[in-house]
Amino acid sequence: MTAENQRSQRPDRLHRLEVVYARSPIYFVTTCTIDRRHILATAVIHESFVRFAEEGPKHGAWIGAYVLMPDHLHAFVAMDDEKISLAQWMKSLKNVLSKALRSGGVPAPHWQKTFFDRVFRSAESYSEKWNYVRENPVRAGLVQRWQDWPFAGEIFHWNIRATDRTGGHRPPLQHYLAALVWLCTIRQPSLVLRKIRVKRPCG
Numbered sequence: 001m002t003a004e005n006q007r008s009q010r011p012d013r014l015h016r017l018e019v020v021y022a023r024s025p026i027y028f029v030t031t032c033t034i035d036r037r038h039i040l041a042t043a044v045i046h047e048s049f050v051r052f053a054e055e056g057p058k059h060g061a062w063i064g065a066y067v068l069m070p071d072h073l074h075a076f077v078a079m080d081d082e083k084i085s086l087a088q089w090m091k092s093l094k095n096v097l098s099k100a101l102r103s104g105g106v107p108a109p110h111w112q113k114t115f116f117d118r119v120f121r122s123a124e125s126y127s128e129k130w131n132y133v134r135e136n137p138v139r140a141g142l143v144q145r146w147q148d149w150p151f152a153g154e155i156f157h158w159n160i161r162a163t164d165r166t167g168g169h170r171p172p173l174q175h176y177l178a179a180l181v182w183l184c185t186i187r188q189p190s191l192v193l194r195k196i197r198v199k200r201p202c203g
């Protein structure tokens with residue numbers, strides 16, 4: 001795949017719309033395809049994922065950075081857990097992507113039944129995780145630079161700070177990460193961003 005073709009598969013950048021302050025836990029989630037089938041890294045699935053992410057705020061979910069690999073997905077998501085649970089959100093995401101896969105002639109089943117999630121306790125750990133995860137396509141030998149992978153990016157940009165739900169002070173391990181969410185739908189790789197367990201770890 002040439003760099004020109006990769007660029008053509010990226011959705012266009014949209015304009016910034018508004019700012020929302022959300023006190024929400026931020027999760028890092030990973031889900032894998034059944035039997036590690038290479039069915040996710042396509043323009044059709046990428047577009048379906050982006051459309052799903054753009055609708056997320058209506059249901060209390062804001063996807064930050066993400067990487068669609070051929071056989072698994074990594075994503076950061078801030079949740080309003082009074083509106084939706086992480087398990088409900090993941091079920092909806094899998095259903096949407098499965099519908100796109102079936103429409104493209106990819107027979108079910110598509111997903112492992114379980115997924116992995118981790119709650120972030122600091123902005124530093126969030127940044128460190130993204131700096132590692134965004135290199136997955138490079139480690140897999142798919143591209144030479146992470147910026148060249150067309151199936152990754154950032155949907156909502158967060159300015160993160162530690163807080164708690166009451167506005168008071170709690171020990172650090174009980175802090176949530178509050179996301180100042182820019183509803184700009186960047187959808188391109190960015191230096192700033194973008195327990196249930198899987199059957200086996202995803203890279």
